[in-house]
Amino acid sequence: MNSKTGIVTWALVRDTFREAFARKIFWGFFGCSTALILFFIFIMKIDVVEGAVATVSLFGNTTRGHDVQRLVRQAHAGIAAFLYTAGMFLAVFASAGLIPTVFEPGRIELLLSKPVERYHILLGRYLGNVLVIAANVFYLVLAVWIIFGVKTAVWTPGFLWSSAIIVFVFSVLLTVVLLIAVVWESAVVAMMVAFAIMFMSPILAQQSLLERLLTSEWSRNTIRVLYYALPKIFDLGRLARALVLGDPVIDWMPVWSSALFGLVTLSGSLYAFGRRDY
């Protein structure tokens, strides 16, 4: 990457952060994350007897020392699940508005007149958006991991991996938002489609069951195509849970097939943006 490319990318990322700050999106996430961190600092009580963890009281449940590791992993899994569902909805909801604003008349012409390739503008904005969410996810997950680690002396790395999965899934969903924003310039449609993919995912995850229930070959093929073509949000959630709990991951297919979906959608956005007249 030459210096001019770096300057432009950094400017686009910084602009996304500025807009996220101004729209209170960043601070909203940051405030929620901080509230959750404070919650864990103050509600989790630990008894330490002669340098060893004797009991842990979390959400009113008390457990003996030998169960601490399991308890911490389950708490991590609960937080990761919360972030994966509610956090993801919030992230898509908040980000959907950040992308179409770039295409507003009077703003896009100025960007396009600069000596910057169109794909660079779009990728810079996309990267900025992913980083806004990633910064908050990593902040929350890392802080919670440290709090649990300091209080329980359990330092399982699986919870940290969950943040990577959350950011990955968000970045895949954001490609859908990006494509719709480029084609229709509508934050509402972008959100609707992203949410539809999220809602359909647990249903499609039951693909083998559905195939047994469906009678026509056409329906079975449709379910199969949809399952393999769309990002596997539900399956990735299960994968994140397995990582947090320290269980073995049997199948990495949801990761690469979702990544492929993201790449194809992103390429579609870049192609559509490159051809559009403003």
Add this chain to the structure above:
Amino acid sequence: MTCAVETKGLIKIFRNRWTGKEVRAVDGISLNVEHGSTFGLLGPNGAGKTTFVKLLLSCAHPTAGRAMIFGRDSRESEARRPAGYLPENHRFPTYMTGHGMLDFYGALSGMDAAALRKRIPELLAMVGLAEWGAVRLGKYSKGMLQRVGLAQALMHAPSLLVLDEPTDGVDPIGRRQIRDILQSLEQQGVTIFLNSHLLAEVELFCRDVAIIHRGKVALEGRVKDLTAGSGYRVEAESVPERLQKELRTKAKSVAERNGHIEFLFGSRDEANQALDLLRAGGCAIETMARTSSTLEDVFVKTVNEQ
């Protein structure tokens, strides 16, 4: 010598996706703007001026033809590096401060942090907004936004400045200030491409103009040549009817105003002959002056003739 702007058979057709109806917004425009000149693009609403500028700066793709900036196809991103642009109806992000906005657009033009630190205060001072750099753009008046927009276009010291209605919403003092800035840029050899409805302003500032109408170039040339459709105006009082009749046959036009009769003659000789006749007829001569058509006259005539 390479032209600052050169278009060859530029065509832009917009097609309605559903009805298939076509609109030829730009219909085969070939224009040359010399390096270092001040060029005005004129035309009635919907003539295709803004589309032309968008094609020039690659905001829209031509259906056919080419637009070049300093000899390079403007679709190449590097070709746009020497160009600064202030769009019409711009919408600068209101969350940015004046300083932040210049920093952002300067960086997009490839300026590094040191260059930005030096350039931003200079430009804010140049457009009279030195005290407003830290204030959010949402608090700026329309005139201030135009001025900071001009500063934005000048950030990377462009050799070509494309301005779409630059004085829109600016008060007379601000307008004067913008004109002074543009004049100093012209002296520095910057090519200025002005797209404006304000004919008087274009006439005052631009050396060359093109009038486009229905997507085509209807007229182009030097302002001084286009407005040189001159004549001689003779205004007199108490002109007898017989003499009026005689002079009407020789004059290009005759107008009556407040008891005075105004004759417009095509040449100096005709005007002098008329003066002799009027004096001989005992008429009081009010004025005799050489006239030239204004750019507005040329514009209206050109558009009406099309």
